[in-house]
Amino acid sequence: MDYVSRFWDVITQYDVLGAFWLNITLTFWSGLLALVLGTIAVTMRISPIPSLRAASTVYVNVFRDIPLTVVMVAMASVVWMQLSVSFSQTMSWDFYILAIIGLGVYHSSFIAESIRSGVNTVPLGQSEAARAIGLTFMQSARIVILPQAFRGAVAPIGNTIIALIKNTTVASVTGVAGETSGLMAELIENSPQFILAIFLTFAIGYVVIVIPVGLLTTTLSRRLAVKR
Amino acid sequence: MSTAGPPNSASPQDAAGPPDVVAELRHVDKHFGALHVLKDINVTIRRGEVVVIIGPSGSGKSTLCRAINRLEPVDSGEILIEGRPLPQEGRELARLRADVGMVFQSFNLFAHKSILDNVTLGPRKARGAGKAEAEAEALRLLDRVGIKDQAAKLPAQLSGGQQQRAAIARALAMHPTLMLFDEPTSALDPEMINEVLDVMTSLAKEGMTMVVVTHEMGFARRAADRVLFMADGLILEEATPKDFFTNPQTDRAKDFLAKILQH
Numbered sequence: 507m508d509y510v511s512r513f514w515d516v517i518t519q520y521d522v523l524g525a526f527w528l529n530i531t532l533t534f535w536s537g538l539l540a541l542v543l544g545t546i547a548v549t550m551r552i553s554p555i556p557s558l559r560a561a562s563t564v565y566v567n568v569f570r571d572i573p574l575t576v577v578m579v580a581m582a583s584v585v586w587m588q589l590s591v592s593f594s595q596t597m598s599w600d601f602y603i604l605a606i607i608g609l610g611v612y613h614s615s616f617i618a619e620s621i622r623s624g625v626n627t628v629p630l631g632q633s634e635a636a637r638a639i640g641l642t643f644m645q646s647a648r649i650v651i652l653p654q655a656f657r658g659a660v661a662p663i664g665n666t667i668i669a670l671i672k673n674t675t676v677a678s679v680t681g682v683a684g685e686t687s688g689l690m691a692e693l694i695e696n697s698p699q700f701i702l703a704i705f706l707t708f709a710i711g712y713v714v715i716v717i718p719v720g721l722l723t724t725t726l727s728r729r730l731a732v733k734r
Numbered sequence: 735m736s737t738a739g740p741p742n743s744a745s746p747q748d749a750a751g752p753p754d755v756v757a758e759l760r761h762v763d764k765h766f767g768a769l770h771v772l773k774d775i776n777v778t779i780r781r782g783e784v785v786v787i788i789g790p791s792g793s794g795k796s797t798l799c800r801a802i803n804r805l806e807p808v809d810s811g812e813i814l815i816e817g818r819p820l821p822q823e824g825r826e827l828a829r830l831r832a833d834v835g836m837v838f839q840s841f842n843l844f845a846h847k848s849i850l851d852n853v854t855l856g857p858r859k860a861r862g863a864g865k866a867e868a869e870a871e872a873l874r875l876l877d878r879v880g881i882k883d884q885a886a887k888l889p890a891q892l893s894g895g896q897q898q899r900a901a902i903a904r905a906l907a908m909h910p911t912l913m914l915f916d917e918p919t920s921a922l923d924p925e926m927i928n929e930v931l932d933v934m935t936s937l938a939k940e941g942m943t944m945v946v947v948t949h950e951m952g953f954a955r956r957a958a959d960r961v962l963f964m965a966d967g968l969i970l971e972e973a974t975p976k977d978f979f980t981n982p983q984t985d986r987a988k989d990f991l992a993k994i995l996q997h
């Protein structure tokens with residue numbers, strides 16, 4: 507009991523909830539960006555224009571094959587320091603936005619592959635019927651193919667989002683301060699006697715965030731499945 | 735052997751009203767890799783005509799049907815719809831496809847949309863029709879094919895025969911100048927074949943221009959103006975149904991008829 511209350515005294519001096527909230531907002535914005543970019547990449551990949559298909563293939567393969575840490579360090583050191591790309595007046599906002607872009611671009615390749623697995627669940631006859639009634643490629647992609655592809659890709663998209671939640675901890679290498687992994691390192695450095703409790707706190711925190719996402723994914727993937 | 739129509743009959747300049755020839759294929763060739771699936775195909779389809787294509791499996795019937803609205807691009811030759819050559823993939827081709835209805839063997843209703851939405855989608859998105867107007871027309875067409883009460887359901891909730899009738903309504907909603915049917919009853923249980931053939935027969939009677947790939951010889955006899963017999967990528971015979979069924983010219987056709995009429 508003594509250990510627990512002393513640990514409590516230490517940990518309440520830090521903004522642990524704020525740190526988790528920062529990772530959640532990073533997840534939200536980079537997840538949104540990843541969905542948008544992933545959808546664009548898939549649309550290019552299934553388009554009738556060969557150069558768009560090739561560009562999409564290159565994009566997806568490049569960002570799927572580079573380690574996330576490399577992408578995130580590049581955002582800070584190359585984009586921000588070397589190229590001096592700046593989005594705001596303060597460094598911390600710049601780092602936050604760069605982290606979102608890095609996370610979004612990296613995960614968009616996985617989202618694209620997830621949606622593409624969903625496209626493969628849509629029979630060829632669906633797009634043929636769409637073309638046969640006079641829909642353009644963009645109309646048949648938007649109205650017929652992608653809606654069915656998303657519904658067939660809920661499970662892999664959910665897995666990508668879960669990976670993204672955990673990967674937001676890499677934002678610290680882009681210079682984002684106050685998120686969970688940075689805070690954990692700080693706590694361990696200042697109070698090494700509580701190392702086990704500190705680890706458990708953050709581990710449980712992530713499990714609590716991820717479990718509902720996993721449950722939602724399972725339910726939605728069953729509920730939204732297209733009946734054929 | 736196949737015969738093309740008079741060479742100038744499809745040219746749009748000399749036509750006062752809509753041209754008499756709805757679709758024309760001139761010297762069309764198509765390969766799948768090394769396989770020569772369409773060999774110098776010449777076909778003319780006139781307004782109001784019902785042309786039935788029969789022949790053994792793998793002879794190129796589906797490919798021919800799909801070439802007419804360019805779902806399958808061809809290697810060489812010309813395909814004209816109402817005198818205009820088929821354009822490359824793009825907006826103009828989409829506009830042209832809107833005028834050519836297509837009914838598939840596997841129905842291909844949009845699986846995530848209600849029957850009503852399946853029928854209104856084309857008019858609304860390809861023609862810019864209003865929602866109320868498109869829905870009223872769709873219900874009229876669904877009533878016509880006998881499934882108005884199924885309008886709110888999803889395709890998977892309907893029987894095969896009902897799905898195929900919905901697919902016909904979806905094609906009709908575009909007011910097509912030509913309807914293509916690729917074995918529309920081949921995926922159906924026997925008891926559902928007639929409900930689809932009845933709809934097709936009544937369309938034919940009303941003067942719809944139709945190209946029908948089918949193994950239903952009764953329908954060919956009853957509704958066709960002309961029968962094309964295909965084998966190995968060639969149109970081997972072209973005749974009225976009466977002539978074709980009573981007096982086939984080639985051994986391939988005699989063989990085929992002997993096999994299919996045994997049933």
Ligand SMILES: Nc1ncnc2c1ncn2[C@@H]1O[C@H](COP(=O)(O)OP(=O)(O)O)[C@@H](O)[C@H]1O
Nearest residue numbers: 766769771789790791792793794795796797798
């Ligand atoms: N997409 C394709 N790729 C390769 N071969 C094909 C393709 N579609 C059809 N074929 C082949 O072309 C030939 C003609 O096919 P098809 O037009 O479907 O014949 P039918 O409808 O008369 O049965 C067949 O040998 C078939 O296997």
Ligand SMILES: [Mg+2]
Nearest residue numbers: 795796797917
């Ligand atoms: Mg076929």
